[in-house]
Each structure stands twice: as structure tokens, then as C-alpha cells.
Amino acid sequence: xMIKGLLCFFSMLLSISILSGCxxxxxxxxxxxxxxxGIDLSEDGEFVNTIQVINPGxxxxxxxxxTGGSESPPVSTYTEHGYNMxxxxxxxxxxxxxxxxxxxxxxxxxxxxLAEERGIQEIFDALERDNEFRTTTKVVxxxxxxxxxxxxxxxxxxxxxxxxxxxxxxxxxxxxxENINLETRGLLQKLISPGTSPVISxxxxxxxxxxxxxxxxxxxxxxxxxxxxxxLALFKDGKLIHTVNGDTSKGILWVLDKIKETGVSLDWKQxxxxxxxxxxxxxxxxxAQVKNNQPKISVEVSAEGDIGETAVPIDLRKPHVxxxxxxxxxxxxxxxxxxSIKKTQELQTDxxxxxxxxxxxxxEAWKEMKENWNDxxxxxxxxxxxxxxxxxxxxxxxxxxxxxx
Amino acid sequence: xxxxxxxxxKSKRKYTNAVQNAGPAEELYTSLDSNLSKIKQRxxxxxxxxxxxxxxxxxxKQIGVIFVEGIVDNRTIHDFLLxxxxxxxxIETEGTERDVLETIAEKIVPLGEVTxxxxxxxxxxxxxxxxxxxxxxxxxxxxxxxxxxxxxRSIQEPPTEISIRGPREGFTESLRTNxxxxxxxxxxxxxxxESLQLGEKTKTDVEIMYIEGIASEKNLNELRERLENINMDxxxxxGYIEELIEDQPxxxxxxxxxxxxxxxxxxNLLEGRIAIFVDGTPFxxxxxxxxxxxxxxxxxxxxxxxxxxxLRFMRIMVFLIxxxxxxTYVAATTFHQEMIPTQLLxxxxxxxxxxxxxxxxxxxxxxxxxxxxxxxxIRMPQAVGQTVSIVGALVIGQAxxxxxxxxxxxxxxxxxxxxxxFTTPSYxxxxxxxxIRFGLMIVAASFGFYxxxxxxxVIIAHLCSLRSFGIPYMAPLAPFIPADFGDSVIRxxxxxxxxxxxxxxxxxxxxxxxxxxxxxxTRNIKKQQMKKGDLNDD
Numbered sequence: 001x002m003i004k005g006l007l008c009f010f011s012m013l014l015s016i017s018i019l020s021g022c023x024x025x026x027x028x029x030x031x032x033x034x035x036x037x038g039i040d041l042s043e044d045g046e047f048v049n050t051i052q053v054i055n056p057g058x059x060x061x062x063x064x065x066x067t068g069g070s071e072s073p074p075v076s077t078y079t080e081h082g083y084n085m086x087x088x089x090x091x092x093x094x095x096x097x098x099x100x101x102x103x104x105x106x107x108x109x110x111x112x113x114l115a116e117e118r119g120i121q122e123i124f125d126a127l128e129r130d131n132e133f134r135t136t137t138k139v140v141x142x143x144x145x146x147x148x149x150x151x152x153x154x155x156x157x158x159x160x161x162x163x164x165x166x167x168x169x170x171x172x173x174x175x176x177x178e179n180i181n182l183e184t185r186g187l188l189q190k191l192i193s194p195g196t197s198p199v200i201s202x203x204x205x206x207x208x209x210x211x212x213x214x215x216x217x218x219x220x221x222x223x224x225x226x227x228x229x230x231x232l233a234l235f236k237d238g239k240l241i242h243t244v245n246g247d248t249s250k251g252i253l254w255v256l257d258k259i260k261e262t263g264v265s266l267d268w269k270q271x272x273x274x275x276x277x278x279x280x281x282x283x284x285x286x287x288a289q290v291k292n293n294q295p296k297i298s299v300e301v302s303a304e305g306d307i308g309e310t311a312v313p314i315d316l317r318k319p320h321v322x323x324x325x326x327x328x329x330x331x332x333x334x335x336x337x338x339x340s341i342k343k344t345q346e347l348q349t350d351x352x353x354x355x356x357x358x359x360x361x362x363x364e365a366w367k368e369m370k371e372n373w374n375d376x377x378x379x380x381x382x383x384x385x386x387x388x389x390x391x392x393x394x395x396x397x398x399x400x401x402x403x404x405x
Numbered sequence: 406x407x408x409x410x411x412x413x414x415k416s417k418r419k420y421t422n423a424v425q426n427a428g429p430a431e432e433l434y435t436s437l438d439s440n441l442s443k444i445k446q447r448x449x450x451x452x453x454x455x456x457x458x459x460x461x462x463x464x465x466k467q468i469g470v471i472f473v474e475g476i477v478d479n480r481t482i483h484d485f486l487l488x489x490x491x492x493x494x495x496i497e498t499e500g501t502e503r504d505v506l507e508t509i510a511e512k513i514v515p516l517g518e519v520t521x522x523x524x525x526x527x528x529x530x531x532x533x534x535x536x537x538x539x540x541x542x543x544x545x546x547x548x549x550x551x552x553x554x555x556x557x558r559s560i561q562e563p564p565t566e567i568s569i570r571g572p573r574e575g576f577t578e579s580l581r582t583n584x585x586x587x588x589x590x591x592x593x594x595x596x597x598x599e600s601l602q603l604g605e606k607t608k609t610d611v612e613i614m615y616i617e618g619i620a621s622e623k624n625l626n627e628l629r630e631r632l633e634n635i636n637m638d639x640x641x642x643x644g645y646i647e648e649l650i651e652d653q654p655x656x657x658x659x660x661x662x663x664x665x666x667x668x669x670x671x672x673n674l675l676e677g678r679i680a681i682f683v684d685g686t687p688f689x690x691x692x693x694x695x696x697x698x699x700x701x702x703x704x705x706x707x708x709x710x711x712x713x714x715x716l717r718f719m720r721i722m723v724f725l726i727x728x729x730x731x732x733t734y735v736a737a738t739t740f741h742q743e744m745i746p747t748q749l750l751x752x753x754x755x756x757x758x759x760x761x762x763x764x765x766x767x768x769x770x771x772x773x774x775x776x777x778x779x780x781x782x783i784r785m786p787q788a789v790g791q792t793v794s795i796v797g798a799l800v801i802g803q804a805x806x807x808x809x810x811x812x813x814x815x816x817x818x819x820x821x822x823x824x825x826x827f828t829t830p831s832y833x834x835x836x837x838x839x840x841i842r843f844g845l846m847i848v849a850a851s852f853g854f855y856x857x858x859x860x861x862x863v864i865i866a867h868l869c870s871l872r873s874f875g876i877p878y879m880a881p882l883a884p885f886i887p888a889d890f891g892d893s894v895i896r897x898x899x900x901x902x903x904x905x906x907x908x909x910x911x912x913x914x915x916x917x918x919x920x921x922x923x924x925x926x927t928r929n930i931k932k933q934q935m936k937k938g939d940l941n942d943d
Contacts, residue, residue, distance in 0.1 A: 028750075
């Protein structure tokens with residue numbers, strides 16, 4: 001009895017270890033960790049995929065023997081082309097000794113040409129379907145460049161270029177508010193929604209492209225090239241139609257309620273942009289009303305912030321001065337928003353999500369408007385912007401020392 | 406059933422018969438000389454058996470005194486036995502046989518325990534357990550006088566169970582000392598001790614101790630029955646008994662807890678458990694035991710409840726680490742790279758770059774090396790223990806990494822596992838984790854987290870199926886007994902934990918109500934009528 005049981009147990013043990021298991025087993029040194037993917041369009045209409053593969057020994061290799069020093073670059077890039085994404089990606093395996101592993105791909109760069117000419121819808125199916133690729137991957141558009149160039153550029157502080165891009169986006173979105181830190185899943189939602197269109201941050205690599213790929217470049221304090229966030233790419237029907245910069249992009253993000261902190265410069269008397277209001281938190285809500293089949297949008301902003309800088313001698317202890325300043329802030333923000341909204345209306349693309357607001361407000365009316373929203377209704381829609389600004393503090397001092405001069 | 410097994414059973418039966426036939430109650434001889442020569446022959450003229458013959462002054466009665474040197478107290482024998490027997494003139498009696506012994510027992514030998522020996526079996530048992538035998542010529546019976554003694558280890562701090570706060574006493578190898586240590590803590594006539602002898606050859610004294618009225622009768626009967634069933638030639642340590650009376654011998658988990666601290670035994674007795682003392686070992690078993698008990702250290706009961714609870718919780722978490730840390734590492738790095746944060750993965754990957762083995766081989770290599778070191782550390786004479794630790798630290802910590810055989814991350818994992826396994830207060834539980842860990846590593850290497858989750862379920866199911874003297878091992882978690890939670894993963898303050906664990910006892914109340922201390926009413930500070938401006942005079 002007992003021997004039978006033991007036999008049974010051991011045969012079970014033997015069969016589980018031989019028959020199954022281990023098939024998805026991958027050792028770390030057999031994996032090529034892909035940190036970023038760049039997608040371009042070639043002259044003959046093929047996709048060109050560029051992948052950035054981390055060279056772990058050169059990123060974290062210091063202090064570990066036999067892994068090479070920092071002589072060689074922290075990443076290697078591989079480029080291949082194909083008529084569809086899978087073909088292009090699988091073909092790369094001819095050049096890489098290890099299995100490509102996409103679970104840690106945190107950045108997707110879309111080439112400008114691809115975005116403008118072919119649109120971005122086609123590339124996402126392959127990525128979303130793949131079980132390794134994450135939908136939290138950040139997306140940027142290469143401005144005035146091919147995606148390949150962004151992928152190939154080395155960066156100095158963050159050794160992995162993909163990380164540099166992601167971290168830059170994250171911090172600038174929070175602190176300055178001209179760029180959006182967009183994930184693939186958010187982008188997909190906006191792509192399929194008729195009531196809104198996506199905006200994607202742009203990245204540029206100004207400078208000599210050839211030098212960007214060499215390790216010598218990052219050995220200077222000011223490299224001859226530097227990856228930097230630039231404007232916002234506005235999309236319509238999946239195609240890039242325009243790129244906006246500066247206050248316009250900030251205004252767009254403000255309507256999208258993506259602003260966390262930023263600075264608002266105010267004119268005071270004759271002094272241009274003499275006082276800075278630092279927004280520390282804000283809330284923007286977009287609502288719609290449909291009357292007589294005419295939609296009306298109202299945007300309400302309530303901002304809270306500090307005085308960050310005064311270049312003019314004003315006495316901030318006086319409540320009426322603060323009151324005046326709050327009025328100026330409200331005016332400034334309102335103008336910013338209105339001009340941004342106007343710009344998008346001119347471009348006839350609803351990146352602001354007004355269509356969704358209308359949908360929420362009156363779904364019956366929306367059904368009729370849906371088809372021609374971007375071209376017909378959106379450019380004409382009446383927008384009412386209300387801003388409420390509040391000065392919470394004036395920094396560490398009330399009276400500027402300039403008053404004592 | 407195979408032939409071999411049947412043969413084994415047969416031989417066992419034969420053995421049993423032999424043991425039972427060994428000691429028929431043969432009577433002593435009348436003549437002292439023949440008695441003594443029989444003893445000499447039976448003990449093979451062993452040099453530690455002392456036979457002292459003497460003649461009383463008055464009646465010329467021949468008296469033989471027999472004892473085993475070393476396990477008797479020489480002083481007692483000399484002062485109270487030999488001296489009294491030789492000097493005393495009062496042996497002269499009317500001449501009936503019984504009266505001689507009676508006189509000796511009642512009037513001459515001033516010792517606590519003097520009993521009559523009727524046959525050879527009794528004689529040898531008494532003699533070998535340290536009693537002194539007195540034989541008188543012409544009498545077919547003898548006397549045994551309690552003269553147990555001899556060199557024993559003194560009471561020391563228990564080396565395997567150190568506490569920060571609490572008594573420093575530990576049990577010794579002497580059964581009587583051990584029971585006395587407990588009786589000093591529970592001064593109550595309800596503290597009952599039952600004794601029996603186990604081991605056909607060793608005749609080891611075994612005693613069970615419990616508090617009458619608290620310990621449940623069912624458990625007691627069960628224990629008595631299991632102890633009586635023991636039929637072995639020798640019992641040398643509690644481990645022998647543990648293996649013979651546990652509920653589930655094939656489980657790696659211990660179902661009987663042991664301790665060498667008298668305060669721990671006292672605490673367990675108060676909770677309704679039964680302690681088993683074995684002569685010759687400082688360890689005491691107590692039954693029934695539950696899983697959570699193996700994570701309770703005596704310090705928990707002496708430190709404040711919040712601290713005790715958090716430490717106990719930590720110990721259980723750390724136990725899981727000691728079980729699962731290498732397995733999780735292997736599973737994550739070979740199957741689930743997506744679960745590791747990118748930066749960490751890059752670091753791990755860089756470390757693994759130069760390592761020639763798969764992660765699981767690497768883990769096995771390191772774990773086995775560590776087990777070797779640990780075993781060597783225990784078996785080594787203390788004088789060379791230092792060498793082992795230095796060599797071990799160099800081999801594991803430095804050289805293996807520098808040689809590129811293992812990655813630094815693996816060293817960290819093994820080190821954490823090793824340290825974690827030392828936090829479990831019970832050695833027998835920690836050693837079970839050591840064993841299971843290797844199995845889990847194999848599972849992790851073949852099935853990844855899927856296998857680990859399955860193994861976790863299997864372990865939990867196994868634990869829930871265990872019983873200790875019929876008591877569910879995972880109580881009070883499974884079966885779920887909220888009333889017993891006061892002293893489980895957490896320990897409630899004394900005033901909040903009013904009941905004994907329900908499973909062990911018949912009586913649950915253990916303290917009066919309203920034990921929670923409160924600060925006294927404000928004294929000496931009169932409530933003043935505050936006027937405006939009293940506090941802010943400026």
C-alpha cells in the first residue's frame with residue numbers, strides 16, 4: 001500500500017517535471033530589454049521600426065566585474081522595415097542575439113512623416129494585441145525628425161534615453177504644463193472617440209544628428225544635441241495636422257484639465273510681465289448645453305496659487321492689491337484659454353473634448369452632430385470661459401524688497 | 406504487503422515477547438550471600454556497583470547495602486544509612502522476619518522514602534534508578550532507600566531560547582529539578598504529576614504534568630493512551646516520544662512544541678496544555694500544540710501588547726520570506742520579468758550577465774553552500790567556529806561574486822533568507838521551512854508564480870489538515886474561532902484577553918473583569934474658575 005503510494009507520488013513528480021513546465025522559462029541574459037520603439041514611414045510606404053535595446057552592463061555595470069566599463073553606449077539600436085508592424089519587428093531578430101522583450105518598453109516614438117501622411121491608427125493594433133507590450137507606454141511624436149533619430153540619440157544624466165524622455169515629460173507636465181504625458185491607453189481612447197481628438201507631445205533632437213549617436217557626445221557638459229520636449233501635436237482623424245507651442249499648448253492642456261503647476265505672467269501698469277502668479281492647484285471643468293440644436297460650451301477654471309515673483313514695488317499686504325492681482329490673473333488665463341480654443345477651432349479639430357461634453361449633456365442631439373462635429377459644429381461652437389483665481393500666499397514675504405529702494 | 410515488510414513485523418512481534426518474558430517476578434533468596442552473588446553475576450561484576458557488607462553490633466545480623474556509584478548521593482548514604490545501620494543497637498527484635506526490615510525502615514534509616522523490595526525485578530529497577538538496596542540475611546525481602554543524587558548540571562540560562570525580559574532559568578537534565586522549577590511557579594495543589602517509566606532497557610522516567618480542572622480530560626486520556634502504547638528499548642530524549650505520539654508523522658511541520666524554559670511550560674499549563682517531562686533532557690514537550698504557537702516567544706508575554714503583537718506579526722511575515730524568498734526571486738527572474746521594475750531589472754540583468762548558470766542553479770548553489778556552512782557552524786567545536794564564519798563570509802560574500810559564479814543579488818536573497826530563518830522562535834518550525842524551501846525553489850523554476858501560488862495553496866491545505874491530539878493545527882484561524890484571537894497572530898493586552906483558548910480547556914475564564922487600568926481622578930489640582938485674561942496676562 002505504502003509503496004504503491006510512494007510510486008504514485010514519484011511518478012507524478014517525475015511527470016510534472018518532464019512533461020510540462022519550463023516552456024516559458026527565460027533567463028535574464030537571454031533577453032534583450034527593449035526600452036523604446038520608434039516607428040517611421042519609409043519612402044516606399046513601409047513601416048520602419050527602430051528599437052532601443054538596453055545594454056545592462058553599461059547601465060548598471062559599474063562595480064561589477066567582467067561586464068565592461070562605460071566605454072560602450074548604454075543602449076544599442078536596431079532598425080528594420082516591413083509592410084506591417086509584426087513583420088518589421090520580427091525581422092529585427094536577424095540582427096539581435098537575444099529574444100526581444102517588450103514588457104519594459106516604456107516609450108513609443110512616432111515619426112512625423114508617419115503621423116502626417118499615413119496616420120497613427122494602424123500601428124496600435126499590433127502593439128495593443130501583444131501580450132508583452134504595455135498600454136502604459138508613453139507616446140511622443142518626433143518633431144522635424146524621424147523617430148529613428150530620437151531613438152538613437154544618447155543622453156547624459158539618465159543613461160537610458162527612453163527614461164530621459166519619459167522623465168522629462170513627467171516633470172515638465174507637472175511643473176510647466178506645455179506638454180502632456182500621454183499613455184497608449186489614453187491615446188487609444190481618444191482615437192476612437194468621435195467627441196475628441198488626441199494631442200501628443202512632440203520631442204525634438206536639435207543639433208548634429210550624427211554626433212547624437214556617438215558616446216563622445218555625452219562626455220561634454222553641453223552636448224551638441226539634446227533631446228527636448230517641444231510643442232503639442234494636434235491630430236485629426238488619426239493624422240497630425242498641426243503643431244502648437246508655448247501659450248497655445250498650455251491653453252489646450254488647461255482646458256483638458258492637465259495643468260498641475262505653472263506660472264502666469266502679468267503686466268503691471270507699464271511693466272510687461274512683471275509679476276508672476278504660480279499656480280499650485282487648479283480645477284477645470286467643461287460642460288455643455290444644447291439649445292435649439294446649438295451647442296454651447298462653458299469652461300470653468302478655478303485656480304489657486306502664490307505670488308512667485310514681483311519685479312515692481314507693490315505692497316502685497318494690502319488686500320485690494322491682491323484683489324486687483326487676482327482680477328489680472330483671471331483675465332490673463334481667460335485670454336490664454338480663449339486664444340487656444342480659437343486656434344483649435346480654426347484647425348477644425350476638437351482636441352479639447354468639447355464633443356464629449358455635448359454627448360454627456362444631450363446624447364440625443366449628439367447623435368445628429370456626431371458625424372460632422374469636427375468640421376461643422378465645433379468651429380462654430382460658442383465658448384464661455386469663466387476663471388476664478390485665488391492668491392493663497394505671497395511666498396515667504398509680503399512686501400517686495402524693491403519697495404525699500 | 407511485501408515479503409520484507411511482513412518479515413519486519415514478525416521480528417517485531419518476537420522482540421515484544423522477549424521483552425515481556427524478561428522479568429518474571431522472581432523472589433529473592435533467603436541467604437544474603439546468594440543474593441549478593443546473584444546481583445554480582447547479573448550486573449556482570451560492574452565496577453560502579455558497590456556492595457557493602459556489614460554486621461550489626463548486637464545481633465550479628467548480616468546486612469548488605471548495594472548502590473550504584475555516581476547516581477547516588479554519597480553523603481546521604483554515608484551519613485544516614487551506613488552510620489545509622491552500624492551504630493544503632495536497636496535492631497534486636499523478637500525475630501520475625503518482617504520486623505527486621507520494618508524496624509530498619511521505621512527506626513533506623515532517617516530517609517524520606519524507604520520502600521519494600523519484593524522481587525528481583527523491583528530490586529534492579531530501584532537499584533538502577535539511584536536507590537540504595539538494603540538486604541538482610543535470612544529475609545526474603547529487601548528495602549530500597551531513596552538516595553538519588555550525583556553530579557548534575559546546574560540550572561543555567563537556556564541557550565536555545567534567549568529572552569530579553571523574563572527569567573533566566575532553564576531546565577536541566579534532572580527530572581526532579583525540572584518539575585520543581587515548574588512547581589515553584591504554580592503553587593497549587595491542583596498541579597498534578599503522573600509518572601511512568603518508558604523504555605524496556607533504559608527505564609526512563611517520564612512524567613506528565615497538568616493542572617487539574619484546566620486541562621481537558623479528553624486530551625489527558627489521549628496522551629495517556631499514546632504514552633502507554635510506546636514499546637521501545639530506549640527513550641533517551643523527548644524527540645523519541647515526540648515521534649512516537651505525534652498525530653501526523655509524515656508532515657514536515659512539527660505538531661508538538663518543546664521548550665526548555667520553565668516559565669513557558671507554566672504558561673502552557675495555565676492554558677490547559679499538558680507537559681511531558683523526560684528524565685535526562687532539558688527539553689519539555691507540551692501538547693496539544695497549534696501552528697501559531699511556534700511563532701510565540703516568551704518575550705511576547707513579557708513585553709507590552711502592541712510591541713508583542715507587531716513582533717509576532719513580523720515573525721510570521723519573515724517566516725514566509727524564509728520560505729519563499731529564493732523561490733520568488735527565481736520565478737520572477739526566469740518567468741515574470743515584466744513584474745520587476747525596469748531599473749531593477751536592468752541592474753539584475755547586468756549582474757546576471759556574467760553568471761554562467763541559470764537562476765535556479767545559482768540559487769541552489771548558494772542555498773546549499775549556506776546550509777553546509779550552517780551545519781558546519783553547529784557541529785564545529787566552538788574554538789574553530791570563527792574560522793568557519795570567516796571562510797564562509799569570504800566564500801559566499803566575496804569570492805563567489807568576484808569569480809562570477811553567482812550574482813550579488815542572489816547573495817542578498819540568500820542572506821535575507823538565512824537571517825529570516827533565524828527569527829522563528831521554534832527551531833523545529835524553522836528547520837521545516839528550510840526543507841520546504843528547496844521544494845519551492847524547484848516548483849518556482851518549473852512553473853513560475855503559477856506554481857508558487859499552487860504550492861502555497863497545497864501548504865495551507867496541508868496545514869489545515871493537521872491535528873495535534875485532535876486539535877486543529879491552524880486554530881484559531883481554521884476553524885475560525887474569533888474568541889481565541891486574543892493570543893494568536895496578535896496578543897491582546899492582559900485585560901482584554903479574558904479567556905483561555907477554548908480548544909484546550911474546560912474552564913475558560915482566567916481573570917476577573919475590569920482589569921483595564923485607568924488613571925486616577927485628578928488629585929491636588931483644584932479646578933479654578935478662570936477669568937478672562939488669566940492665561941494671557943500680557
